[in-house]
Amino acid sequence: MARRFRFTLQPLLEHRGRIENQKQQAVALRQIAHDEAQRDLDRLDREFRDSSARLRTEHKRYDLEQLRLHYAHVQFLDRAIVAQIRVVAERRIELDRSRQELLASSKERKIVEKLKERRREAFTNEELRIEQNELDDGNARRFGRSMQQMGGAS
Secondary structure, eight states: OOOOOOOTTHHHHHHHHHHHHHHHHHHHHHHHHHHHHHHHHHHHHHHHHHHHHHHHHSGGGSOHHHHHHHHHHHHHHHHHHHHHHHHHHHHHHHHHHHHHHHHHHHHHHHHHHHHHHHHHHHHHHHHHHHHHHHHHHHHHHHHHHHHHHHHHHO
């Protein structure tokens, strides 16, 4: 009866797989955070362009107080955009770091997986060698009996 392949490092492989899954989740969460920050930046940029355009086109219609409010709002948007650019850059750095960690954990899992494949191949080759030896032994016995029968009959 053929033996079953047993990989002694299977718990390590499973552990590395769990770590890789955790890293994938971290990348996904950081991607979401980056995308949200980028959407906020895009929204602020659109609002800045709209407010600036409105201020340029309707400048003559505004009284002094309205002009002061509009300029203050545009300045606020400008400062908010600068701050949001920093936030997007920080999220990008976090995302890149998470991706590097995921890549490293994926490599570590693949190393153990490759080792498992090699050991399975070696196990299969050994099983085939043992089976071939058993067949050869059986054939040799059969040949020996047939030779005895041929030799004993003459």
